[in-house]
Amino acid sequence: MKIRGVSDVEAEYKEIVAACEQAKQVKHSLKNLLKPASIPPLVIGVLLQIFQQFTRINAIMFYAPVLFQTMGFKANASLLSSVITGIVNVGSTFISIYLVDKWCFSCNVVRVVMGPLGWLIPSETLPLETRTTGFAFAVSTNMLFTSIIAQLFSTMLCTMKAYIFFFFSGWIVVMGLFVFFCLPETKGVPIDSMVERVWMQHPIWKRLF
Template identity: 30%
Template sequence: MAPPRWRGSLTAGYQFFLALGVLIANLVNYATAHASWGWRVSLGLAGAPAVAIFVGALFLTDTPSSLVMRGRADGARAALLRVRGPDADVEAELRDIAKAVEAARRGEDGAFRRMATRREYRPHLVLAVAVPMFFQLTGVIVLAFFAPLVFRTVGFGSSAALMGAVVLGAVNLGSLVLSTFVIDRYGRKVLFMAGGVQMVVCQVAIAWIMGAKIGKGGEAAMAHPYAVAVLVFTCLHTAGFGWSWGPLGWVIPSEIFPVDIRSAGQAMNVSIGLCLTFVQTQSFLAMLCRFKYATFAYYAAWVAVMTVFIALFLPETKGIPLESMGTIWVKHWYWKRFVHDRKQSNVALT
């Protein structure tokens, strides 16, 4: 039996190792906080992953599309089997890749143009934008970056704030590991919505506590029990993200894009996410200073919107082979108006 598709997804692994890296960084910050040269260690060690990435890039293997383009069909089949599992049936996907390569050679529309102009790719285009956007607007990314500052704001000392960031990173990593046991058991939409509800409740609770106990001007000190409550709700918020949106934000794009537009879809997913990460990290401090506790209500509102969006517009992809996704779009109450003319046997969704 082939392993679940998401476990073979390199993009889902990206989220796991990102969480691991954040935890390690927080541990280093905490360990070197009392040394005058500690900040140099924290900054200098950031170069170690960069070196590892550079060396690892030298050993990257060719993609199946690249191998097919150079006439190495057997090599492409072997590459797909390494990703999908030794018992997976990759022949249909290999044929789709061959068709996409042949279409590119004939000068047909590229993947980006097909997504942008063809009606049958409308659901893919919408989700390619919406999923990474909502992924970032959960607020988890900026909370992970600025956790020590948030904890200092609610009354923790410097060391306690750094330890709070360590706890937050550990919770995120642990919840991502937990997701490996539930993601293929309960389905994608259930986890999306359950995690969304959990994050909304926690963000509203954080906003209420900070608004009621810090004061409008931020001068009043927060009592320690309330500061601990903020830490607890922040951890619960991160846990809700870690076992739902954390992995699923990467898994869903790998499951919904057909082969002929997968490169464009994945490129949009990653680039939109990284651009929003940059925007949020540059604007979060200004938001926190100006809006204070309302910053968390802002993120709670976005999580509520994205939860409703998922409930309405994302089809369940649990256990659905890539070659059968066409039938899922046809049956969806909204997207069927765009793909209603497709046949069930249309593997490539073209």
């Protein structure tokens, strides 16, 4: 009732319960990921994890003291700066959680500029029968590219110097284009209606059906 802003939620609640019961009957969730209805949310969920890492969110968190020292900060100042960076990250998470269900415009903006929604979007798009397996792919992708960035960032920084930020900025542009053209608005759409109301109506994803 709080999320929808209405008092009559019985019908939607029953739909959720029925969908959960159907999900329990699924035996081959990995095979179901290859079905047309599962491909859009799987691709979106995986690519968002890649974009999340290639927009240097974790790299900044991992190497904040080193980055601030290279800019002339002393050891204590660089540590303090990394603490501030962490506080901003936590604050941004709460802001994105608060705004995501408030206005469609805000939802689309925070999708582009904040990392936490990389976890929210798959939960709103993956169908119940493949959600567990789909999330497994998304989380595995996130951890894989987190590891890659963590291992390569210092070498890239020493080699590319300031140009490394242009490299990551280019990925932000790619992510923005992907979000604009391929990521639909899911607010107010029941999970069991995503195929008919979103994927089959989307100018790009409808080609799968």
